[in-house]
Amino acid sequence: MARLSTAAFTGQPWRVHAIAGDFAVEDVWSFRTPGAGPDDFPVMVEALRTAGGIDNQPAVARFLFAVRRRLGALLGWDDPAQGAGTRVASLRDRLPADLRDAPRGTDDDSLPLKAVYELHDESARELANRTVHTVMHLGWVRGADGDHELRMAVLVKPNGRLGRLYMALIAPFRHLVIYPSLTRRWESAWRDRPTPPSAP
Template identity: 70%
Template structure:
């Protein structure tokens, strides 16, 4: 995994730019997918799903999410009234007409809910009392001609509290969450050939 400049996201012609310009770019990362071609984004998504969600993450990452949800329950950060469709409208409500019937992708076992899934990009979102956040996945060509998975985290903090919260969790993202994602997703790409129906 390599951290990229924000321009690696902003300078690409992703469809999400059309309706998420009011979100801030928090992080952009590239994941190693050796041998990947232009049509392999669906293969990568299928491999990631096969590798499993939160239940298959390392114990420290599962504990971190458990602790966050316990704190959320204690302080009321994750009430339904603060979620997508309540405190904030879903990005699906902003989709251009030609994307409204696009596939969304499965819900999975993560709190991030699917917005859309195309041949080269996909987006998922969540909202609570702290922020409205979007995980954007894109398939991009590198200078050597191969393709790689890129993940960008977009956020709209909920006021001063939301900004403080995002700053407070940054070390946990960098030290635990992102390295775990790297091992899981890059490993999924290496093991993709055993998946049936993805090639």
């Protein structure tokens, strides 16, 4: 895993730029996928689904997510009235016709982020609550070593002063615990993915 500059995301011709231009780029990361080719993004996405959601993360990450869920329940941050389609419009409402008609991607009850769109080389998922409206963008690009690699960008629109304070408070946990844990899980998912049998 490597943290990348904002330009590593904004310099790519992703479709998400046209629908989330009013979101700030919070983080950009790359994940090693040795041997990956230009058509392997769907393979990687399926490997991530197979690897499972929050419940399959290491104990310390599960603990942090559990604390966040408990705080959200106590303070009403995650009330359905605060979500996408209620407090804020879903990004799906901004999609051009070709993306609205494209496969959306699979929603998983174990993941709080919901699919906006999924293409052959990128996907976007969103989450809204009382603190933020956020987008997780996954993209597939050729790395410096010639193999393709997964890149993740986190786009955020804080909800006022509460949202800005929340993002500042969780930044150390994201960078020191969540992202390293995510990296180990995602890079392992690529290494352990099922591979088709070799032709005789």
